[in-house]
Amino acid sequence: MSEVVQKSKLAKQAAQSMGTLTTEQKNAALLLLADALVTEQQAIMEANSKDLQRGKESGISSSLLDRLALNESRIAAMAEGLRQIVELPDPIGDTLDSFDRPNGLRIQKIRVPLGVIGIIYEARPNVTVDAAGLCLKTGNAVVLRGGSSALFSNEKIIEVLHRALSRSSIPVDALQLILSPDRSSVDEMLKLNGLIDVLIPRGGHSLIQNVVNNASVPVIETGAGVCHTFIDESAQLEMAIRIAVNAKAQRPSVCNSMETVLVHEAFAARHLSALAGAFETARVELRGDDRARVLVHSMKVAEPADWSTEYGDYILNVKVVADLDEALAHIRQYSTMHSECIVTEHTANAERFLQEVDAAAVYHNASTRFTDGFEFGFGAEIGISTQKLHARGPMGLPALTSTKYRIYGSGQIRE
Amino acid sequence: MSEVVQKSKLAKQAAQSMGTLTTEQKNAALLLLADALVTEQQAIMEANSKDLQRGKESGISSSLLDRLALNESRIAAMAEGLRQIVELPDPIGDTLDSFDRPNGLRIQKIRVPLGVIGIIYEARPNVTVDAAGLCLKTGNAVVLRGGSSALFSNEKIIEVLHRALSRSSIPVDALQLILSPDRSSVDEMLKLNGLIDVLIPRGGHSLIQNVVNNASVPVIETGAGVCHTFIDESAQLEMAIRIAVNAKAQRPSVCNSMETVLVHEAFAARHLSALAGAFETARVELRGDDRARVLVHSMKVAEPADWSTEYGDYILNVKVVADLDEALAHIRQYSTMHSECIVTEHTANAERFLQEVDAAAVYHNASTRFTDGFEFGFGAEIGISTQKLHARGPMGLPALTSTKYRIYGSGQIRE
Structure with a gap:
């Protein structure tokens, strides 16, 4: 035996x-x-x-x-x-x-x-x-x-x-x-x-x-996490930066950290450079799609495989989207259904995101890093089921x- | 594709x-x-x-x-x-x-x-x-x-x-x-x-x-059911026969029907022939261990493989056991953990059986045939998880x- x-x-x-x-x-x-x-x-x-x-x-x-x-x-x-x-x-x-x-x-x-x-x-x-x-x-x-x-x-x-x-x-x-x-x-x-x-x-x-x-x-x-944060048109600038930087850089090696930030085009037009600057300060390498790179030239190019990569590192994909629909479609395609976040002041958009995104944890205006047994108050955690x-x-x-x-x-x- | x-x-x-x-x-x-x-x-x-x-x-x-x-x-x-x-x-x-x-x-x-x-x-x-x-x-x-x-x-x-x-x-x-x-x-x-x-x-x-x-x-x-009924020393004769015959013969083809009856030796000494007679009336073929066959000669011999067979048919294994401990040990060895029953008037034995038997449904004084979404009042059933x-x-x-x-x-x- x-x-x-x-x-x-x-x-x-x-x-x-x-x-x-x-x-x-x-x-x-x-x-x-x-x-x-x-x-x-x-x-x-x-x-x-x-x-x-x-x-x-x-x-x-x-x-x-x-x-x-x-x-x-x-x-x-x-x-x-x-x-x-x-x-x-x-x-x-x-x-x-x-x-x-x-x-x-x-x-x-x-x-x-x-x-x-x-x-x-x-x-x-x-x-x-x-x-x-x-x-x-x-x-x-x-x-x-x-x-x-x-x-x-x-x-x-x-x-x-x-x-x-x-x-x-x-x-x-x-x-x-x-x-x-x-x-x-x-x-x-x-x-x-x-x-x-x-x-x-x-x-x-x-x-x-x-x-x-x-x-x-x-x-x-358990485990795999390709998590997204969608920054909507109406997001507060300071809150959006705080949440996105925390979701990526507070501890990049764990499964609830963010791999891709999706930015509404109206927000991006006004604030993408500020957002990129905050990530730079946090030593995060940015890889953007074409629209993002028009706004922030210093970004590297996000290759097709990057959108589904769990970096576990100080690397982040950036994509500019036309609206909530495009953000939802991207998440449907690439998410591992772990943790997904929308930053918005628009209640209807928040509710739609929380309803439609099929993930273990869906967030309105909070970092995906909270998906954790201790943070949820369970006092223990044997893992995070995906x-x-x-x-x-x-x-x-x-x-x-x-x-x-x-x-x-x-x-x-x-x- | x-x-x-x-x-x-x-x-x-x-x-x-x-x-x-x-x-x-x-x-x-x-x-x-x-x-x-x-x-x-x-x-x-x-x-x-x-x-x-x-x-x-x-x-x-x-x-x-x-x-x-x-x-x-x-x-x-x-x-x-x-x-x-x-x-x-x-x-x-x-x-x-x-x-x-x-x-x-x-x-x-x-x-x-x-x-x-x-x-x-x-x-x-x-x-x-x-x-x-x-x-x-x-x-x-x-x-x-x-x-x-x-x-x-x-x-x-x-x-x-x-x-x-x-x-x-x-x-x-x-x-x-x-x-x-x-x-x-x-x-x-x-x-x-x-x-x-x-x-x-x-x-x-x-x-x-x-x-x-x-x-x-x-x-x-879903599905597999090698289910047992243990008739304890203190079981009421009429109730024990009614429950055991129903568990076996009311619809033998389904997973919650009984495949083996375990009979306490004291109950068997007094009542095994009456129990065997009731099964005979229900056209159930009996296959006994040595101790059962001493009491009821007409039984066939239960072969080793029989104890783990889901007959789905009018066939039943009969085993005489010394006590609750031996019944529990037999169930631990052969049960598929679907439905298990004890017939007893002894509350402590019932509680011990319900506590210790590791099955989806454990019964005191009722037929295992009740393991069913409709009988439980769920109004539907997609199957019985084992x-x-x-x-x-x-x-x-x-x-x-x-x-x-x-x-x-x-x-x-x-x-």
Whole structure:
């Protein structure tokens, strides 16, 4: 039996008793996990230094090395994340609906754990702790398959968490880490129907597409964001610049940052140079269509492929549009349906945009950067779903649950 | 461009404007569809007779021929089904949540259509009408891929419905039927991410498994049911017999019927022969384990594979168990997590069963045959989900929806 099958079976077995854990039991366990991370931070940092060493030798980029690195404050933040999950309400056992049928049957719809959640992710070891905490809080077992560049760190973190779990009511087997760095261990997870209930990929485009395209286990797709901001004719200049610059440059590497600004031609005629100047100050490279470049000569040319590129960087496409219709058509064609914004003082245009744009989050006069579980007040986030099934947009604890119907009878049969 | 891609593109285009249709517009369209079916029933029956003729020539079974056959009363029932959908509340546009953030953002969670739903199904032409009605009522476009044995019937039905749609507010392109009988048209649908948002397979085991195993488009898995009834020591004899016989024999071909009865040894010692007699009267063949066959010699032997077989027929496995624990272990091993029942007068045992059994519907003292959208009072059913993602158990109109977040700001940016 392969490592993936063996560990997934253990996880499934553990999951079978976890739906009956009380909130107090789960919270007590999470606090033990948080304390253990801090107590054993030295061992974790030593393991992490092995990953960093290997990363340097294999020549990975300094930004990846930075994401991989753990220190006291990052470990403290991981522990603090677990303590915050303790504070969140436990959705498991909630009665979502209850009704009586004319034949006397009483039907209740109850929130239950999903079962076994598989998480496939890349470098950052904090995802290991975060995903474990969110899954365990919701009574799920979890099979983690992190990136090989963080293998020493992840292995040590799981060892620490396992020791803490062994003193808790949550079975140790509820938390599994796949150690095999082979790509085949991912391929195997994708097909484990019956052992894994749901897969959540977290990482770059190719990681997510591999999961989406090849999994037979149900998937929650996360991540890809080609997001737009449309600046309408009536937009306030100062607000439009503030929102657009924030959406692009506050943190370009994340999925809710903007890749293309669409500018109404009347606004562009008056203000495109001011807008371009603000982006220049923020060190954003601009790539414009023909109409934009007539107004601001310094822009590079936006190539056809640019309109559908998620730069994740200080690069922005600029397109001048005749009206709201052209903006909507562009968004329909290029959006990944993540986060889309209109800046306007025209209420009817705002309502039409919010109604017609088919995205997880649609904004009037606010930065797309707010698409985030914490910013939405969920107190947690397992990812941002860009599919329409099950969950859409930022996912908090309820996204990690399913439901079941309990039916109470007194001998009813179907006629 | 293939037929599947072409029609899915048309469906997607149509879907883009359907989220803004009013309930009145959609209901008026559904009433036109219902009327058209009745008005043009003669043409539909003529097309159906071609399918029946071809079916007879190719030697399909009489039960399949019966499921395929349309007559005035069946067409009237299809039209009546559409009228019932008109009566149901429209979930689209419902505000599921609304909250204000400290920074002044107002966030609303709104129900929206899924977009384009692909339905892959088998013989019965009534599914064509039913699926069309449910999808259109929820503002979705639908791409139907029915079985080739009903192709003439389906083609004529769609022709009739298209003519009716052309006089309505719903775009004609919202309803697409794939005519190609090649298996490759199914394969193509499974991979149409970006054009089809969700696939719902409806049919036999191999049809569903093909979709689940090979689709990259998100799937709602429906159907398979290896359901159990556990008769506990304290069960009332008469009630236990009534529920068990109904669960097996009221309509054995459907997914919520029972395949195995688990009998507590104390109940079995006193009553297994009476239970077996009742099944004999209902013409159910019994296959027992060793302990059952000691008590009722006439039973056949249950082979290992039988415990996981969905007979869909008048055949039942019988197993004598020592206690609730053994019943729960058997269910954990063999259940498809569809519908499971305990018959008991012992409240603590009932609660433990309802809590621990991980199935879409868990029953105390009622037949598993009630797992059905109409019996649950949903007024409709697009299928019974046996997965944990998105929807679980009988699916009514809300299962055909997604959500989006609308965020109203006044210039907020992320710090």
